[in-house]
Amino acid sequence: MEDLTDSHLRDSILKAIEEYNNYRSPGATAKLIEFEKHNFVLQFEGPFCSSCGVQDYIEDFIYELEEITKDFRVEVIKTEPTDSQRFRVHYIVKKDFFNAQLNDESLFKEFLKERGMSFKEYLRSNACTKDVIMFHFRTWKSERKE
Numbered sequence: 238m239e240d241l242t243d244s245h246l247r248d249s250i251l252k253a254i255e256e257y258n259n260y261r262s263p264g265a266t267a268k269l270i271e272f273e274k275h276n277f278v279l280q281f282e283g284p285f286c287s288s289c290g291v292q293d294y295i296e297d298f299i300y301e302l303e304e305i306t307k308d309f310r311v312e313v314i315k316t317e318p319t320d321s322q323r324f325r326v327h328y329i330v331k332k333d334f335f336n337a338q339l340n341d342e343s344l345f346k347e348f349l350k351e352r353g354m355s356f357k358e359y360l361r362s363n364a365c366t367k368d369v370i371m372f373h374f375r376t377w378k379s380e381r382k383e
Contacts, residue, residue, distance in 0.1 A: 243274055245308065245360050246308075246309055249302060249305050249309065250269060250272070250302065251269065253298065253302040253304070253305045254267045254269060254298075256304070256305065257298055261283075261294065261297070263284075264284060264285060264294075265281055265282070265283040265285055265294040266282055267279050267280070267281050267298055268280045268281075268282075270325065275329060275330045276329040276330065277327075277328050278325055278326065278327050278328070279298065279325070279326050279328065280319070280323060280326075281294055281295060281298075281323070281324045282322055283322060284322060285322070291316075292316075295313060295324065295326050296313070298328075299311055299312070299328075309330055310330070310331045311328045311329060311330055312328065312329060313326055313327070313328055314327045314329045344378060344381075345374055348377050348378070349370075354370075
């Protein structure tokens with residue numbers, strides 16, 4: 238069974254794909270091919286604007302994901318052309334960011350519990366609510382260190 242963090246990452250990727258395709262299709266279209274705990278593969282296809290270059294389209298997905306959530310940072314680890322208008326791109330969740338998330342995860346769950354909220358409820362919150370919660374969490378965490 239997927240844990241909540243994996244589920245949140247997958248949902249965020251799917252939302253980012255939807256936004257990406259909304260603004261870039263038919264010039265470029267992204268599709269999730271594979272998803273694992275710390276990495277995923279997207280297929281990009283389309284005629285791609287020749288002046289932009291394919292790499293720009295591939296990196297644009299990262300910006301879309303960062304607009305959806307600040308909870309994950311990803312980078313491209315490999316790009317494979319499958320034909321002249323298709324590319325498979327392997328992304329990985331950056332380890333340093335992921336490890337920092339793991340270290341903070343238990344504290345964050347403690348913070349939520351003190352406020353009567355579960356992690357699952359947090360994940361289901363809208364973006365504005367999440368931003369407010371994270372602001373209060375960072376404040377709470379810094380006060381604990383003093």
